[in-house]
Amino acid sequence: MSGRTPPETRAAYRRFVPITTRWADNDVYGHVNNVVYYAFFDTAVNSVLIADGALDIANSPVIGLVVETGCRYFRSMAFPDRVTAGIRVAHRGTSSVRYEVGLFRNDDEAAAAQGHFVHVYVDRATQRPVPLPDALRRVLEPLAV
Structure with a gap:
């Protein structure tokens, strides 16, 4: 028996983005290429931040830079599958x-993939971390676990 942790279900997440x-x-093997999963993560999180008024991609004086990322794959996806991204916030620091x-x-209940990324929030002009x-804190609050 494998020691691999099974995928989580939709109940583990706070918000959903189609x-x-x-x-x-799709790649040559007929499934969504692994790098596309990272684009899905970025799209889902930034969609929430933009929709809820925490990010104006052209004008916000504070922006999030990715400093860490990872993904675990459980099941292949392929066009024309519908993908739903479940989002949660596992940790909030002073600037991350x-x-x-x-x-x-x-309509699968178990995740096909699970990933994470860490944003460090910086001043757009100086690129230095800021609180x-x-x-943003107001948007993150209901996503926290």
Whole structure:
């Protein structure tokens, strides 16, 4: 028996973002290429931040830079699957946030992949870390586990 931790279910996540797969997401093996999963993570988190007013990609004086990322794959996905990204916040520091994302294929209850990334929030002009802005903290609060 394998010692690998099984995938989590949708119940482990706080917010959900639908993502449309594209024909170009498939690789020569007929499934979504591994690098696309990272784009799904980024799309899901930034969609929430933008929709909830915590990020204006063109003008926000504070932006998040990715300093760490990882992914565990459980089941293949392929175009034209529907993907739902479940999002939660596992840690909030003074200037950093660890986002965790589960990717769910179609109506599956168990994640096809689970990943994380850490944003360090910096001043856009100086690129130096700054405390999390209040607007961001308000968006993160209901996502925290």
